[in-house]
Each structure stands twice: as structure tokens, then as C-alpha cells.
Amino acid sequence: MRDLLPSTVAVAVAGRADWASELLPAEQVCLGEQAVPTRRRDFTAGRACARRALVELGLPPTAVPAAADRAPVWPAGVVGAITHTTGYCAAAAAHTTDIRSVGIDAELHREINPGVRRLVLLPEEDAYCARLPSGTHWPIVLFSAKETVYKVWYPVVGSWLDFHDARLDLDPDAGTFTARIASARVDAAGVDDPPASISGRFVVADGLVRTAAVLPLR
Ligand SMILES: CC(C)(COP(=O)(O)OP(=O)(O)OC[C@H]1O[C@@H](n2cnc3c(N)ncnc32)[C@H](O)[C@@H]1OP(=O)(O)O)[C@@H](O)C(=O)NCCC(=O)NCCS
Incomplete structure (x- = not known):
């Protein structure tokens, strides 16, 4: 993930110990007592990474709670994203x-079933995937890129973005993508200078698809 983002972004990837580390009280409250073990492990690893990224930025390892909408709540003056x-x-x-x-996202590099594929890809994106070089499951790359786009969009705009609200183009050789956001969503955003396009990078390696994008300052 480090190589996909500019040097101004701190990146922490979970090591073995992070999956079984301790949550801070403000984070524990958000997870609740009833969380199943896999959810507990994912949430815990995400928070361990989040706090390490904060330290890399020169900040204290402050708690990163979750808002009611599940978005992570970063300390004032920080933007960030988590994936597991x-x-x-x-x-x-x-x-x-x-x-x-x-925004960042990671997915297992795999085929996605036709139902999910229809939900995620616009018909022209589906046709586009068929023209891209063989050996890569391109639909899952587009899926991951769209989740990354959502994680960039949501903290800025605060509103939902459907999978069909972003049309993706990617450059398979350069490992880059650009999402054009549906003009209806951009026009309805209700914030100054809503992003009409979001560009990022992707890599497929070690059985994983990793995608990342930043929205530059205005
Ligand atoms: C929110 C969402 C993108 C998370 O992606 P995912 O592949 O399911 O899971 P990941 O592990 O990659 O990411 C989960 C993390 O995303 C973060 N997240 C959740 N909601 C979020 C939001 N609204 N904004 C930003 N980040 C969010 C959380 O940190 C979460 O981890 P945590 O619950 O342990 O804190 C996904 O569940 C979702 O709702 N997608 C539908 C919307 C969408 O993607 N539209 C595409 C627009 S082009």
C-alpha cells in the first residue's frame, strides 16, 4: 500500500501481533461486546494500524473511534482510511x-459472481474489463477501486455514492485509475468544490488487489 500513496501519507500495514492487540476504551465502545471474533480481529488490527499511522505523522497514538455511519473518526486535522x-x-x-x-482498499484477487458484477460495474465497464489483458480478474480491481473512491468521497461530501455513480478507466500498465463521478451526485453534493473525478493507483500481487487514492488540496 505504501507505494500507492504519496510520501505525505503515513501508511501502516498490520503485522501478526496487531490482529490480537488491545483496543483503547473509546474504540472498544464502538465495537461493542457482541462482535464475533473475526470482526473483533479486523477492527482491532485496523485500529492498531490507524494509531501507528498517527504516530508516523508525529501525533500521539490517539483512539480512532467509529461514527454511527461506521466511518473512522480521526483526530482534528487528520484524514485517513482503513481496510481489512x-x-x-x-x-x-x-x-x-x-x-x-x-482512500485505501484491499480485496482477495478473485473472480466475482455475475450478480455482484452487475451491481458493481456499469455495462460499459463490464465490456471494458473483457478487453483488458488476461491473467487479472479486472472486475475485482474495479470493485476495489470503487470502494477506495467511496472512502475518499464520503468524508468530504458526507453522502452515499452508488457503485454505478462512478465510471472507471484504468491504465493496466501504469497501475492507475480515474473515477468520473456522476454529475447528479456532484451537483447535489452541497459542499464547496465536490470532487468530480478521483484518481488513484492499484497493484495486484500476492493474491491481493490493493487500491489507493488521494484527493489533493483545492
Ligand atoms: C464502507 C465500505 C466502502 C467499506 O469497504 P469494505 O470492502 O466493505 O471493507 P474494508 O475492510 O475495505 O473497509 C472497512 C472500513 O471502511 C471504513 N468505513 C466504513 N464506512 C465508511 C465511510 N462511510 N467512509 C469512509 N470509511 C468508511 C471503516 O474504517 C471500516 O473498517 P472498520 O469498520 O473496522 O473501522 C463498504 O462497506 C460500502 O459500504 N460500500 C458501498 C459504497 C461504495 O463502495 N460505493 C462505491 C462508490 S463508487
């Missing part, structure tokens, strides 16, 4: 004086 999938977890954080928003 089977065996992999990472967090990214940056000062708001350096970037406006950041």
Missing part, C-alpha cells in the same frame, strides 16, 4: 494541510 480483508489490514493517514482526503 482475509490476512491483510492497513491504515493510511495524513495531515489535512497536505491532502483533502485519502
Whole structure:
């Protein structure tokens, strides 16, 4: 994930100990007592990474609670994102004086079933995937990129973005993508200078798809 983001973004990837580390009280409250073990492990690893990313930014390892909408609550002056999938977890954080928003996502590199594919991809994106070089499950790359786009969009705009609200183009050789956001969503955003496009990077390696994007300062 480190290589996908600019140097102003602190990135922490979970090591073995992070999955079984301790939550801070403000984080524990958000997880609740009833969480199943896998959810507890994911949440815990995400918070361990988030706090380490804060330290890398020169900040104390403050608690990163979750809001009612599940978005992580970063300390004032920080933007960030968390992702976890089977065996992999990472967090990214940056000062708001350096970037406006950041998103990251990781998925197992796998085929996705036709139902999910229809939900995630626009028909033209589905056709586009078929034209891309073989050997990569491109639909899951687009899926991950769209989740990254959502994590960039949501903290800035505070509203929902459907999978079909972003049309993706990617450059398979450069490992880059750009999402054009539906103009209806941009027009309805109700914030200054809502992002009409979000660009990022992706890599497929070690059985994982990793995607990341930043929204630069205005
Ligand atoms: C929120 C969402 C993107 C998370 O992605 P995911 O692949 O399910 O899971 P990941 O492990 O990668 O990310 C989970 C983390 O995302 C973060 N997250 C949750 N809601 C969020 C939001 N609204 N904004 C930013 N981050 C959010 C949380 O930190 C969460 O981890 P935690 O609950 O342990 O704190 C996904 O569940 C979702 O709702 N997607 C639908 C919206 C969407 O993606 N639209 C596409 C627009 S192009």
C-alpha cells in the first residue's frame, strides 16, 4: 500500500501481533461486546494500524473511534482510511494541510459472481474489463477501486455514492485509475468544490488487489 500513496501519507500495514492487540476504551465502545471474533480481529488490527499511522505523522497514538455511519473518526486535522480483508489490514493517514482526503482498499484477487458484477460495474465497464489483458480478474480491481473512491468521497461530501455513480478507466500498465463521478451526485453534493473525478493507483500481487487514492488540496 505504501507505494500507492504519496510520501505525505503515513501508511501502516498490520503485522501478526496487531490482529490480537488491545483496543483503547473509546474504540472498544464502538465495537461493542457482541462482535464475533473475526470482526473483533479486523477492527482491532485496523485500529492498531490507524494509531501507528498517527504516530508516523508525529501525533500521539490517539483512539480512532467509529461514527454511527461506521466511518473512522480521526483526530482534528487528520484524514485517513482503513481496510481489512482475509490476512491483510492497513491504515493510511495524513495531515489535512497536505491532502483533502485519502482512500485505501484491499480485496482477495478473485473472480466475482455475475450478480455482484452487475451491481458493481456499469455495462460499459463490464465490456471494458473483457478487453483488458488476461491473467487479472479486472472486475475485482474495479470493485476495489470503487470502494477506495467511496472512502475518499464520503468524508468530504458526507453522502452515499452508488457503485454505478462512478465510471472507471484504468491504465493496466501504469497501475492507475480515474473515477468520473456522476454529475447528479456532484451537483447535489452541497459542499464547496465536490470532487468530480478521483484518481488513484492499484497493484495486484500476492493474491491481493490493493487500491489507493488521494484527493489533493483545492
Ligand atoms: C464502507 C465500505 C466502502 C467499506 O469497504 P469494505 O470492502 O466493505 O471493507 P474494508 O475492510 O475495505 O473497509 C472497512 C472500513 O471502511 C471504513 N468505513 C466504513 N464506512 C465508511 C465511510 N462511510 N467512509 C469512509 N470509511 C468508511 C471503516 O474504517 C471500516 O473498517 P472498520 O469498520 O473496522 O473501522 C463498504 O462497506 C460500502 O459500504 N460500500 C458501498 C459504497 C461504495 O463502495 N460505493 C462505491 C462508490 S463508487
